[in-house]
Amino acid sequence: MIYLDHNATTPTLPAAARAAADWLLSGVAGNPSSAHAAGRRARALVEKARRRVAVAAGAQPAEVIFTSGATEALHLALGGLMPRGSHVVTSSVEHPALYGAAEVAGARVTQVPTDARGRLDPDAFAAARLPDTALVAVMAAQNELGNEYPVSAIAAAVAPVPVLCDAAQWFGKRPLDFSTSGCAAVVLSAHKIGGPAGVGALVVARGRALGSTVAGGPQERGRRAGTENVAGILGFGAAAEAVPARLAAMTDVERRRDRLAAALRADVPGFIEHGDPSARLPNTLSFRIDGVAGDLLLAALDLEGICVSSGSACSAGALEPSPVLQALGLDAETARAGLRVSLGPETTDAEVDALAELLPRLVARARTKTHAEVRPCA
Structure with a gap:
C-alpha cells in the first residue's frame, strides 16, 4: 500500500x-x-x-x-x-x-x-x-x-x-x-x-x-x-x-511533491492544479483532471493500492461536491473532480514515481470506461 x-x-x-x-x-x-x-x-x-x-x-x-x-x-x-x-x-x-x-x-x-x-x-x-x-x-x-x-x-x-x-x-x-x-x-x-x-x-x-x-x-x-x-x-x-526533525524533512517532501506535480503536468492531459502555488504547504497537491470524475479516479487508485483523498465530503454514500472548491467559484460538477495528494516524511521517491507512472494510464482508461468497468491496471 x-x-x-x-x-x-x-x-x-x-x-x-x-x-x-x-x-x-x-x-x-x-x-x-x-x-x-x-x-x-x-x-x-x-x-x-x-x-x-x-x-x-x-x-x-x-x-x-x-x-x-x-x-x-x-x-x-x-x-x-x-x-x-x-x-x-x-x-x-x-x-x-x-x-x-x-x-x-x-x-x-x-x-x-x-x-x-x-x-x-x-x-x-x-x-x-x-x-x-x-x-x-x-x-x-x-x-x-x-x-x-x-x-x-x-x-x-x-x-x-x-x-x-x-x-x-x-x-x-x-x-x-x-x-x-x-x-x-x-x-x-x-x-x-x-x-x-x-x-x-x-x-x-x-x-x-x-x-x-x-x-x-x-x-x-x-x-x-x-x-x-x-x-x-x-x-x-x-x-x-x-x-524539529519533521520540519527538517519538509525540504525533501516538497521536492517530491514538486516532482510529482511536474510529471502530472507533463503526462496527464487536462491536469489542473488548485490553490496558490506561491504559498502552499510543502506536502500538498490539490488538482483535478478535466472531464474525469474524482470518485472514479479515487476508486481506481484504491484498487491499485494507492491512498489519496477526493477532497470532497462523503455523505450517505454519495460523493458531494467539495465546499472548498465551490468556494473558489467552481460549479458542483467540477468540484466533484477534485483530488488531493498529501505526502509525509515517510513518503519515498519510489512511491511518488509509482503514482506519476500510474495516473496517466488510469486517466486514459477512465475517459473511455464507466465506473463499473474500472479495474486494476495490468
Missing part, C-alpha cells in the same frame, strides 16, 4: 506509540488529579508532555490546554473566548469543525471569500468587522488546497479583535511561534504530526479569559473538565518533541 493522504492523518511515530504504550502497559494506574504517588507520577508525565508541546508551538506550558483533538479545541475556543451569540469573522474555506463550533456557540458568522486561487486578503477581514465582532477565526493552512494564509497580517489588520487560528495542518509542516503570531489562541492536533488520534490542544495566550465548555472538574486549570487522556497526551508530547 502507498499512503499519500497525510493531511487526513499521519502514521504514528514509533516514539509516540512507545510513549503511549509504556504508560498503558506499565501496570501502574495513576489519575493526574490524585494526590498519592501514582497520581503525582501521572501528573509529572503530563506536565512533561505539556512542556514538549509548548516548545514545539513557541508557547508557554501554562498556555497549553489538552483536549480530545482539534475539533474539541475549536469548540472550546468558540464557546470560551466570547459571549454566546457574538459576531465572528471567518473565511469561506475553513474546516467544517469551525463552522460547527460557531453554530453551537450561537455565533453570527460573516465569511470572507477567497479569490479563484483560494487566497485571502487581510484587509477583507478588517472590512468585515462589525462594532460587536468578538473574534476572527482563520486557519493557518487550508487542509484541502494546502494554501498558507497570512495569519499574522490578518491579526494586525483586525486588531484589537482577537484571532483564533486553526493550525492543525500547519503544525509540523511549517515553523510555529505562538508567541509572535499575534493570535489569541491556536488549535493543534496530535495525529497530524505523528501522534495518536484523540488528543489535541488549544493554546491560549496568558491573561486571555477563557470560559469552560466542559464543566465538572478542575482539570486543565478549570478550563477543560475530565480525567486527562494520559496515554494520548504522552504520545502527543513525544510527537511534538520530533517536530
Whole structure:
C-alpha cells in the first residue's frame, strides 16, 4: 500500500506509540488529579508532555490546554473566548469543525471569500468587522488546497479583535511561534504530526479569559473538565518533541511533491492544479483532471493500492461536491473532480514515481470506461 493522504492523518511515530504504550502497559494506574504517588507520577508525565508541546508551538506550558483533538479545541475556543451569540469573522474555506463550533456557540458568522486561487486578503477581514465582532477565526493552512494564509497580517489588520487560528495542518509542516503570531489562541492536533488520534490542544495566550465548555472538574486549570487522556497526551508530547526533525524533512517532501506535480503536468492531459502555488504547504497537491470524475479516479487508485483523498465530503454514500472548491467559484460538477495528494516524511521517491507512472494510464482508461468497468491496471 502507498499512503499519500497525510493531511487526513499521519502514521504514528514509533516514539509516540512507545510513549503511549509504556504508560498503558506499565501496570501502574495513576489519575493526574490524585494526590498519592501514582497520581503525582501521572501528573509529572503530563506536565512533561505539556512542556514538549509548548516548545514545539513557541508557547508557554501554562498556555497549553489538552483536549480530545482539534475539533474539541475549536469548540472550546468558540464557546470560551466570547459571549454566546457574538459576531465572528471567518473565511469561506475553513474546516467544517469551525463552522460547527460557531453554530453551537450561537455565533453570527460573516465569511470572507477567497479569490479563484483560494487566497485571502487581510484587509477583507478588517472590512468585515462589525462594532460587536468578538473574534476572527482563520486557519493557518487550508487542509484541502494546502494554501498558507497570512495569519499574522490578518491579526494586525483586525486588531484589537482577537484571532483564533486553526493550525492543525500547519503544525509540523511549517515553523510555529505562538508567541509572535499575534493570535489569541491556536488549535493543534496530535495525529497530524505523528501522534495518536484523540488528543489535541488549544493554546491560549496568558491573561486571555477563557470560559469552560466542559464543566465538572478542575482539570486543565478549570478550563477543560475530565480525567486527562494520559496515554494520548504522552504520545502527543513525544510527537511534538520530533517536530524539529519533521520540519527538517519538509525540504525533501516538497521536492517530491514538486516532482510529482511536474510529471502530472507533463503526462496527464487536462491536469489542473488548485490553490496558490506561491504559498502552499510543502506536502500538498490539490488538482483535478478535466472531464474525469474524482470518485472514479479515487476508486481506481484504491484498487491499485494507492491512498489519496477526493477532497470532497462523503455523505450517505454519495460523493458531494467539495465546499472548498465551490468556494473558489467552481460549479458542483467540477468540484466533484477534485483530488488531493498529501505526502509525509515517510513518503519515498519510489512511491511518488509509482503514482506519476500510474495516473496517466488510469486517466486514459477512465475517459473511455464507466465506473463499473474500472479495474486494476495490468
